[in-house]
Amino acid sequence: MPTSPVIRRARLGAELRQLRRREALTLEQVCDRLGWASTSKLSRIELGQSRPDLADVLDLLDIYQVPPPTRDALIVIARDAATSRGWWKALGEMGERQRTYAELEAGAASIVEYQPAVVPGLLQTPAYARARVAAAAVLAPEVDVDAEVRARALRQEVLRRVDPPRYTALLAEAACDPGDVSAAMWREQLRHLVTLSGLANVTLRLLPRGAAGAPHPLTPYSCYAFPDPADPRTVMLEALTTDVRLATTVDVDRYQRLTEALLAAALSPEETVTALARRAGE
Structure with a gap:
């Protein structure tokens, strides 16, 4: 690995x-x-x-x-x-932020990602990814939209490699609404989520609005664990201009407890796929 x-x-x-x-x-x-x-x-x-x-x-x-x-x-x-082996060379055109995520994903044994408002990057279709990157580029005109979209597609290969990480996406219900994208683009994105849920290493969990007793954090975050137990577990917090990496036991354990609370309140994987498929049909 x-x-x-x-x-x-x-x-x-x-x-x-x-x-x-x-x-x-x-x-x-x-x-x-x-x-x-x-x-x-x-x-x-x-x-x-x-x-x-x-x-x-x-x-x-x-x-x-x-x-x-x-x-x-x-x-x-x-x-x-x-x-500088293999996949590293392919990261050449990535921006610094995407490169950090790609490096974490490349060596992870498990990834748990929470998104309150949008579909996570590893699960986005090319069209949806372009819409999200272009929207963010309004505040950062120096961003090369084409390069960022290609970089996101490259990162997504980690889910289909031999011996991939176990990936769990916790999606707040707002992340499963179309927002500002077209109906056709959103339908394609929902069908893509349903397809990805068929991968043995991918689990999707939908967190309904108003779920009893559920926390609803506003900041997206990702948790990473690695095959070597001596490598520090890591949490990434996604902010507007930069991301925060946490690796102390206290911080990581706190996000572990938050993740457990979100999972307890979320729909089961089967219920999540049914809900996404229904929305795609609508």
């Missing part, structure tokens, strides 16, 4: 930071030993904000005197964090 570079970078950075502190070394002391001009390079590696150079990681492991078993494991993680 592919790994998620963004998660591997976060894990590698946390491991290297822990090793540095174990040796009681400051950022300045490490950078002085390596001849690095400033601490910003090491700081970005430890924060998982840059793709690491394997040679730099090897130098750090030497300074921290990491023994072979741990060293070998960290080298594997570093290679994953800096990967």
Whole structure:
């Protein structure tokens, strides 16, 4: 299964930071030993904000005197964090925001996504995706609509790959209304949702308006878990101009509880598909 570079970078950075502190070394002391001009390079590696150079990681492991078993494991993680294999090259034209989601999706074992107002990107038809991207581009005229639509289609391939992630979409009822798209486009989108629900790894759950005791969060979010249990579970919150990534146990557990409450209030997968098919017929 592919790994998620963004998660591997976060894990590698946390491991290297822990090793540095174990040796009681400051950022300045490490950078002085390596001849690095400033601490910003090491700081970005430890924060998982840059793709690491394997040679730099090897130098750090030497300074921290990491023994072979741990060293070998960290080298594997570093290679994953800096990967340029296969699918990574296909992300070249993606904007930064879509690239982050693509990296998370590529290595995930399971994805749970909540959408209060629109169909999630992984489930959109090309026409619906273009309408949504074009609407968002009104506030961001620098966005290349064609490139963003192609990038979304590329991300969708993760659901049909060999050994795909388990994907669950929690859709508030407003996300299953046509909004500002044409009746024909919306009918096509609903039929697409019904078709995707036939995939063994895809589950759709509709959250009815006014469901008793159900929370109705206004912010879309996605939860990711990974095959390696040491890779941090992650939650992404979708905002207007940027997205927020949460990975602390406290934050992730809180969203896990929210997801459980939403699932308890949602229609069953079978009831959801029936409702979507009925709407498509109407």
